[in-house]
Amino acid sequence: MKNPPLITVSELQARLTQNPAKVLICDCRYDLVDSELGLRAYESGHIPGAIYLNLGEVLSGAPNGSNGRHPLPDPDRLAADLAALGVNTDTLIVAYDSPGASYAARLWWCARWVGHSHVAVLDGTIQAWTQAGLPLTTDKPVRRAVGNFKRTTSLTKTVNYADVRSGLGRQDRLIIDGRPEDRFQGLNETLDPKAGHIPGSLSRFSKNNLDEESRFKSPEVLRSEFLRILGRHSPDQVVASCGSGVAACHLLLAMELAGLQGAALYGGSWSEWCAQPDALIETGPARASN
Incomplete structure (x- = not known):
C-alpha cells in the first residue's frame, strides 16, 4: 500500500x-x-x-x-x-x-x-x-511557515442527500451505517431530532473495526468482516454514513486498510437526512452487523 x-x-x-x-x-x-x-x-x-x-x-x-x-x-x-x-x-x-x-x-x-x-x-x-512509555507535553509547538499545499484532484468520493435518496432500492447501492446499533434501530437517539436509519441501510458500528486494545483489526480480519456485509456488492457501490459524517470516515479507513477501496462518504449522514421534510425513515433491527 x-x-x-x-x-x-x-x-x-x-x-x-x-x-x-x-x-x-x-x-x-x-x-x-x-x-x-x-x-x-x-x-x-x-x-x-x-x-x-x-x-x-x-x-x-x-x-x-x-x-x-x-x-x-x-x-x-x-x-x-x-x-x-x-x-x-x-x-x-x-x-x-x-x-x-x-x-x-x-x-x-x-x-x-x-x-x-x-x-x-x-x-x-x-x-x-x-x-509505549513515551512522554506527553503541555508545550505548544512553534507555528510553522505557511506550506505550499494546494487543493488538487480528490482521492475520495462523496454523495449528497439527493444522490442517496435517488439510490434507495437500487441493486447497485449499499449504505453502511457506522453508528451504534441502538441508534441505528431508533432506540436511543440523543444527538438528532429524529430516530432511525436510512431505508435499506446496514449496520456496522465503527468501533467493531477495532480490537480490544483500540487498535484496528488486521487487514485480513477487516476484509473478511466487510466482505460478509458487502455480499454481492463491490466496494465502489458502498456509501458510508453515520450520525454526522465522522464515524463513517472510520468505516472508510477500515475498508481502505482491508483493500476494499472506492466507497463514498455521505457527509451529511443521518443528521442531514432526518432534517429533510421528505426524508424516508426506517426503524428496527439492523439487517446485518458484525
Whole structure:
C-alpha cells in the first residue's frame, strides 16, 4: 500500500528522527456533546510537537439546520487551512485522538478529499503512545511557515442527500451505517431530532473495526468482516454514513486498510437526512452487523 492509512508509534518515531520538519502531528480529540473537551485534553497533555485541530472549526463547515451537525467544509478553505498549518505537498500528516480514532479518521479522509495523500492515523491513538512509555507535553509547538499545499484532484468520493435518496432500492447501492446499533434501530437517539436509519441501510458500528486494545483489526480480519456485509456488492457501490459524517470516515479507513477501496462518504449522514421534510425513515433491527 503506497500510502497506508495507519502508522504505528515506532514508525512515527522513525519518521520524526529522520526528518521532523516533514511530519505534522495533529491532535484531533473532540467530544460531540462538549466541543471544548478536546482542547482541554490537548492543553493538559499531548504528543510533543502536535498541534490541536478542532473538528467543528477546521474539519466541518457551518451547520444551517438542514445540512447536518458537521457538514463537510468548503474544500478550497480546507486546503488553505492545511497550508496555513504548514502542510507542504510532501508533509506527512499524522492524526490521533483518544481511543476510537473517529476524529482522526475524519482528518485522514478530509486531507485525501482535497488531494493530500500523505496522511495517516496513529494506530491506537494517544493511548498507544503513552503505553509505549513515551512522554506527553503541555508545550505548544512553534507555528510553522505557511506550506505550499494546494487543493488538487480528490482521492475520495462523496454523495449528497439527493444522490442517496435517488439510490434507495437500487441493486447497485449499499449504505453502511457506522453508528451504534441502538441508534441505528431508533432506540436511543440523543444527538438528532429524529430516530432511525436510512431505508435499506446496514449496520456496522465503527468501533467493531477495532480490537480490544483500540487498535484496528488486521487487514485480513477487516476484509473478511466487510466482505460478509458487502455480499454481492463491490466496494465502489458502498456509501458510508453515520450520525454526522465522522464515524463513517472510520468505516472508510477500515475498508481502505482491508483493500476494499472506492466507497463514498455521505457527509451529511443521518443528521442531514432526518432534517429533510421528505426524508424516508426506517426503524428496527439492523439487517446485518458484525
